[in-house]
Amino acid sequence: MTKEFEMIDIGEMSYFLGVEVKQMEDGIFMSQRKYAEQILSRFRMKDCNPVAIPAETSVGLRVDSNRKSVNLTLYKSMVGSLRISHASFDVFASDIFSKVDSSTP
Template sequence: MTFKREMVARFHMSDLGQLFYYLGIEVKQGSDSISLGQHAYVKKLLERGDMVDCKLCVNPMEKRLKLSKNSTVVKVDATRYRRIVGGLQYVSRFMEDPREDHWIAVKWLLCCVKGTVDQGMSFPRLAAKSELSVVEA
C-alpha cells in the first residue's frame, strides 16, 4: 500500500483495482505467487487462422523449410496473414508480400503455439521485507 500511496502522490492516476489482464497477458495473483499466461490470446490467434482443431506439433519450424522474400509461389490473403503474424512476430519479415509457403510456416507455428495454450510463468512472492535488496545506480 505504501508504494501505491507514493505513486498517487507523484502522478495523476486512478486505482483500477487488482490487475487481471494486460496487453494479452492474464495475471493471476495468489497469496504466495503471481502467475502470467496467455490462454485467451493464444485461443484468439488459433481462431483467426482457423486452426482451433489442428494437431499439435513440437518443432516450431519444419527442418528443411527455406523461406524467402523472393518466393514465387501463390500469394495468400495478406490481411489475414498480417493479423496472425502480428501476434506471432516470428515470421514478420514476410508481411509485405506473403506467399503460400509463408502461410504454411505460420500454420505450422500455430500448431506449436496450440501446445502451449495452458502454459505460463509463476513468480513466488517474497516472504519478508528484509529479504529485499536495493541496488542503487
C-alpha cells in the first residue's frame, strides 16, 4: 500500500470509533468498555447497579398513561448513545426501548 499511497506508521491501533483494540499473539480483542463508561458518566449513572440481563425477557412493554413528564431530549440522547453500541449484547434492550419511544407522542 505504501507504493500507492503516502503513509506513515503510527503503531498498532488501540482505539478506533469508540472501540478499544488489543492486538495479542492469540488474537485481536475488541471492547467498548471505555465508550460504555463515558455514557455512564455523561448521564450520571456511574453508581448504577449492573445486572446480567438488562430487562425482564418475559414482560411486554407498554405505555404508562399515568406517567410523569420526562425530558424527551435526554431520554432520546440516552437511547441513541446505547444504539451506537448496539453490537454489545448487554445493551440489546436499547433497541426495544427506542421502539416504544417512537410510538409515543
